Amino acid sequence: MALDKNGIAKRIAQELKDGWYVNLGIGIPTLVANYIPEGIEVEFQSENGILGMGPFPFDGEEDPDLINAGKQTITVRNGASFFDSATSFAMIRGQHVQLTVLGAMEVSQNGDIANWKIPGKMVKGMGGAMDLVASAENIIVAMMHSNKAGESKILKNCTLPLTGVGCVKKVVTELAVLEINEGKFHLLERAPGVSVEEIISKTEGELIVPNFVPEMQI
Amino acid sequence: MNKVVNNPKTALEGIQDGMTLMVGGFGLCGIPENSIAQLVKMGVKNLTCISNNAGVDDFGLGLLLQGKQVRKMISSYVGENDEFERQMLSGELEVDLIPQGSLAERCRAGGAGIPAFFTPAGYGTEVAQGKEVRIFNGKPHILESALTADFAIVKAWKGDTEGNLIYKATARNFNPMMAMAGKITIAEVEELVPAGTLDPNQIHTPGIFVQRIFQGEKFEKRIEQRTVRSK
Numbered sequence: 364m365a366l367d368k369n370g371i372a373k374r375i376a377q378e379l380k381d382g383w384y385v386n387l388g389i390g391i392p393t394l395v396a397n398y399i400p401e402g403i404e405v406e407f408q409s410e411n412g413i414l415g416m417g418p419f420p421f422d423g424e425e426d427p428d429l430i431n432a433g434k435q436t437i438t439v440r441n442g443a444s445f446f447d448s449a450t451s452f453a454m455i456r457g458q459h460v461q462l463t464v465l466g467a468m469e470v471s472q473n474g475d476i477a478n479w480k481i482p483g484k485m486v487k488g489m490g491g492a493m494d495l496v497a498s499a500e501n502i503i504v505a506m507m508h509s510n511k512a513g514e515s516k517i518l519k520n521c522t523l524p525l526t527g528v529g530c531v532k533k534v535v536t537e538l539a540v541l542e543i544n545e546g547k548f549h550l551l552e553r554a555p556g557v558s559v560e561e562i563i564s565k566t567e568g569e570l571i572v573p574n575f576v577p578e579m580q581i
Numbered sequence: 582m583n584k585v586v587n588n589p590k591t592a593l594e595g596i597q598d599g600m601t602l603m604v605g606g607f608g609l610c611g612i613p614e615n616s617i618a619q620l621v622k623m624g625v626k627n628l629t630c631i632s633n634n635a636g637v638d639d640f641g642l643g644l645l646l647q648g649k650q651v652r653k654m655i656s657s658y659v660g661e662n663d664e665f666e667r668q669m670l671s672g673e674l675e676v677d678l679i680p681q682g683s684l685a686e687r688c689r690a691g692g693a694g695i696p697a698f699f700t701p702a703g704y705g706t707e708v709a710q711g712k713e714v715r716i717f718n719g720k721p722h723i724l725e726s727a728l729t730a731d732f733a734i735v736k737a738w739k740g741d742t743e744g745n746l747i748y749k750a751t752a753r754n755f756n757p758m759m760a761m762a763g764k765i766t767i768a769e770v771e772e773l774v775p776a777g778t779l780d781p782n783q784i785h786t787p788g789i790f791v792q793r794i795f796q797g798e799k800f801e802k803r804i805e806q807r808t809v810r811s812k
Binding site: 411413419420422425426427435436448449452456475494527 | 607608609610611633656657658659660661666669670676678680681682683684685686688689700701702703704705706707708738748749750751752753754755756757758785802803804805806807808809810811812
């Protein structure tokens, strides 16, 4: 069965390594914080100026001066710190943050990503996404395999305005874990009960499929 | 040096039609709400506003958009404002969207006397159009120029009569860089105290960057996305 959003987040959480600083984007990526594997310590950075983000506050304990990049009220963990936006992006551009997880509208087989604009329809802006994808060592895209019209989002070439070029290394969807390598998608894992044929049929970009494709362990 | 002015009216004196303003804040967090209310009262028009976001329809910079006081916005994310989207798509409002880190660094550079810098953010995208590209350490970067403003309007938690500022939590965001980049910087604070009250070790923005300071009458501090968990 295809994963739900929490399942995608849970699978991505398995990629976390002890001691990493991690930036989570809005949407599915935010859910990754709920599934940190036992015995692993990571710290979450939010680009509006916080390291050491904690869970949402209890009702009545919200602080309007304490929000994440999605403008949600949050709390801090022991050892947290606040800083200005220039310092925040120094952490990001300077590659002090080890992993970025973000959503996308399209990803191409050479690692291009589009997630900020649909010409004539939707222009919200790129926020910090362009800075994040241009500099992060590890970028994992969390998204659905197809858009609402049923068209593949895993493409030969992106059709929407780009956020970054040649930067995405891994994509986790409700159907599969894909790695991008030498201009091609490589099928690493399939969601429990999902067939390789289904993944192939829903992937427009060039996809390398090994003889044996293991199921995700989640 | 005493930088104190009595009210927002005096603080914003000199702001005229067509000027460029930097306005601190991230979403509705850490925005100078008393000064924005005063800009609405003044009715100044054709403004260029440099601010990470554009507020929501009825709060923050959204109030200036409602009154069609803004000619151009320079921001990184403007997704929460219907009137903004309408004015942008109809061509009434000019919009320059730039990556958030580049926006922060461009303000910082403007205040720090650095006219331009290279960054990898935006290479290969629309943002890079018309900009010089150079390879450093095998990686392409684009040239981004510094930003300055006629007035920068920032919001801090505490300030003293010398203009020294301390921000609270994530309400700091763009305020320190914008304070540096304004030809005249106006700070509105929740609590204004005599010089000598704040610990010099804890100052975030040294008073040299602030020309006028006042204590805001009230702060609504509206929350954009109230998110809680149950006990």
